[in-house]
Amino acid sequence: MPTPSLDSLPIRRLTLRDLTACADLSEDRGWPREEHKWGLLLAAGRGHGIDAPDGGLAAACVVTEYGPREQPSLAAVGMVLVAERHSRQGLGRRLMRHVVEEAGTTPLTLYATPLGRPLYEELGFKVTGQAEMVRGHFVPSGRPDILTRTATADDLPALLRLDEEVFGMDRTHIVTRLPAFADQLRVAEEDGRIIGYAAAWPNMDTHVVGPLIARDTATAQALIASLAAHTNRPLRTDIDVRHHELLDWVKEHGLAPIACNAVMTHGITELPGDWSRRFAPVTVAAA
16 A cells, blocks of 8 residues: 555544653654653643654644633643654644644644744744743752742642632643642742742653742742752753843852743733743643
8 A cells, every 4th residue: 555645644632542652752853752741741731643654653742721621711832743754844834733723713822942933933923932941950058038848738729829820821730730740849938828839840860840930039949949959850940031030040059051942922912920920831841
């Protein structure tokens, strides 16, 4: 039988059964396998994929929706990958067009590398911000004045309220997965009130700090320091560049810049919520 053309290959919904194939695709492109992250994205979001004629996935991406299920307020696109042997043949463009068409009137957002940005601009995405990725072993200095502690089950209602207030929409399906997904989930407290929270989740040899939501820079610093105190791994996080004070501080404490990615949106001119308290995403693959 003749090999079907790439243009004729259907786009299908991915599930957790595709976890290994998604990790294989990451590895094919020189990325870490990131099975732990793929598991969260496929469980909390909706994967789209194109099966390769010679086995495995030719292309994939994940869309994570926020807000009301019947009419989402925002959808984040991530993990847009095309197998090396099928690259430069239009599969990424076709997959992204499918995502844009399926979203309809739902606004979209994504973090774009310099390599991917031209495709997204071609599809109507606009740059609305930037995030700087930093990585390294955190070097502590002194004790923060702000109290931090491990989150408990009793904190969940307050975390959900704070997260929705800062993010601008409901993320229950993400936040409620954090206790199982992350190795650490910590809160910052003042007078018995939660003023910030952060998670550190395992990604290959690092702990990724995200989400990082805090009342102010000092609270964000206290949360990062408390997470670092409970791990021997390097930390990695993606900080909104508008938080230049926090970026300067983490660099002074051992984290080095790795990359700068553009935050892009489609259908809205800026992300909802309160950026001044939103320091880092859960992951750039889910906003």
